[in-house]
Amino acid sequence: MxxxxxxxxxxxxxxxxxxxxxxxxxxxxxxxxxxxxxxxxxxxxxxxxxxxxxxxxxxxxxxxxxxxxxxxxxxxxIERSGAKTAFITTAGFRDVLEMRTENRFEQYDLNITLPPALIDRADRLVVRERMDADGQVLLPLDAQSVAEVVEQVAARGYESVAIGLLHAYANGAHEVQVRDALLQRCPDLSVSISSEVAPQFREFERFNTVCANAYVKPVIxxxxxxxxxxxxxxxxxxxxxxxxxxxxxxxxxxxxxxPVRLVESGPAGGVIFAQDVARRHGCASVVSFDMGGTTAKICLVENYAPKTAKTFEVARTYRFRKGSGMPISIPVVEMVEIGAGGGSIASVDALRQVRVGPRSAGSEPGPACYQRGGTEPTVTDANLLLGKLDPDNFAGGSLALSPPDAGEAVDRKIASAINVDTDTAAYGIVEMVDENMANAARVHAVENGKDIGEFTMITFGGGGPLHAARLCEKLGIDSFVVPPGAGVGSAIGFLRAPFGYETVRSSRISLASYDAAAVRRLLEGMREEVLNFVASMESDSRTTFECTAFMRYVGQGWDIPVRLPPEVFELGDVARIAESFRQAYAAFFGRTIDGLDMEIVSWSFRASTPTVESARVPPPSETRQVTATASRRLFDQASRTFVDAAVIERESLKPGDRISGPAVIVEPETGTIITSPFDAVIQADGCILATRR
CATH class of the missing domain: 3.30.420.40 (ATPase, nucleotide binding domain)
Known part of the structure; x- marks a missing residue:
């Protein structure tokens, strides 16, 4: 590059x-x-x-x-619009996708809704074979069963096939043999095997991941x-x-x-964008808030690094409920994502309560105010009625918005249903979507043991700056930052991303019987995999390596990440590994457990080029109040009334300029709402820093 x-x-x-x-x-x-x-x-x-x-x-x-x-x-x-896909697994394990983990994520719901398996039972085929957890062959792969499955795949006209055999994370030889047999019979078939896509233990998650990869592979x-x-x-x-x-x-x-590694690609770019801004402004504890047209994404960034994980869920059937979605086992920036965007559709439920999302009008037909055939009231329609959007200057003037169409949709679907006027209904829509996002941020922070009020918000996306001030009011956050180019923040974040590749493998090793030679062989194989990838990228930068062990006390059911230099694991410095685990465990749970052995269950190895270090931005030496020459009618949620708000073009502002709320700072791709409790000051790099008075 x-x-x-x-x-x-x-x-x-x-x-x-x-x-x-x-x-x-x-x-x-x-x-x-x-x-x-x-x-x-x-x-x-x-x-x-x-x-x-x-x-x-x-x-x-x-x-x-x-x-x-x-x-x-x-x-x-989410839409189940992928390729016609078959799943081949070990005989006796055909229904793992259906049985899931047998966890009731909503304990008292008698009508609990489980996500349907991605691959229907009729399309799940089996072969006779068996590996043990150490990768030793217990039952050789049966050639006759493989031949029968190959003929079934050929006869049914599948576009793609996923192969997930028992304990293939420890030894993928049987998966490779089945793939070779399929491709020999059907050379144009798309085939994914779990030992390459997600070589991690926990069969349900691994099977789901390889099925997801095969399902979207022809489409992508x-x-x-x-x-x-x-x-x-x-x-x-x-x-x-x-x-x-x-x-x-x-x-x-x-x-x-x-392609399963692309599932959270857009949101990951937004977090990189926030990470870069945090470095420039010396904000060690940041909540990244990205709100677009369809979803809102929230991520914690601490010490200039986002939270990461080796598994996450897609298409949850219950909002915020872990276990209600489809698990995908790939390295991912950890965030919470909810159906709360500008296109999220508002409705009134059986209890006459206003609900927003997760259904979205998207871009086709879009919100009612787009005048493209949409008739459902959306967050964008409500924002337009409340004065947060300029109907003649939306998306840089490329799209004219219609307040009458927005008002008609809100009045017909919301106001008339709960017997209020149109403005009150619009306020209810916006207040509900703000509370949904605030609640998601609270849950995410609590799950990570953090007080979100101590964080600075960095907001972007077309809708983020419109809603950031109100979210900060609800969350007790005292300041938020709106960077230049916030409306296209994820796209800018892509340009800040390093070349990087991470591989995850499962291999259980107890600290009481730590085998440094076996660990060296494992990490050398992972290092070779990531180096081959980085070499293929033709990058001229030096490469850095990170190693993470996922550890737990022996007998526990879940693990936590412990990051150390690779040489610590390769040399077998058990004392340092154990102490690092105790510190991480105490940070998560407040205390450690004495007398229990510890074990590593999975390993992550990452190679990446260094990120470009951004120069620290000093605060303005002095500030000066800006007097606006234009204004418009804006609903100020903090005071719950319409006010005469200043309207200022962002490109006209200079470092040190101060704007007191209520005000709207407008730019081509978005607009920043400064509510009455906040003052905003333009920083040296053009960022808007809004601080509660």
């Missing part, structure tokens, strides 16, 4: 409502938002590339690098092929990279082979 200071680099984020494009060159940013094209997502990208290149005054063929993130894999899983590969072809037809022959769920950059070929 060429130097960021000399190249034209583009970040592209496909969201559920908007496709964001950001072009960066020598510190100058050109960006745009285009409505996502569901029928051909690449078409919105091409349109956005043309706009930013025209604004920058360069031809399309001057683009040097494109870094891309997308929600297409996530949407395919077809999209990526179309995208590359469309770019070449426009004369854009630069490298195209993808952002993965762990926050690193991977090649298109790897993304096409392991």
């Amino acid at each position: 060429t130097s960021a200071q000399q190249s034209y680099r583009v970040g592209v984020d496909i969201g559920g409502t908007f496709t964001d494009v950001a072009l960066e060159h020598n510190g100058h940013l050109f960006s745009t938002k285009i409505l996502t094209d569901y029928g051909g997502p690449e078409r919105a990208i091409l349109k956005g590339l043309q706009i930013v290149c025209d604004n920058a005054g360069i031809p399309l063929n001057r683009i040097d690098v494109i870094v891309h993130g997308t929600t297409l894999a996530t949407n395919a899983l 590969k077809s999209y990526l092929d179309r995208l590359v072809l469309a770019l070449r037809e426009l004369g854009i022959g630069c490298p195209v990279y993808m952002i993965h769920s762990g926050g690193g950059i991977i090649a298109l070929e790897h993304a096409a082979e392991f």
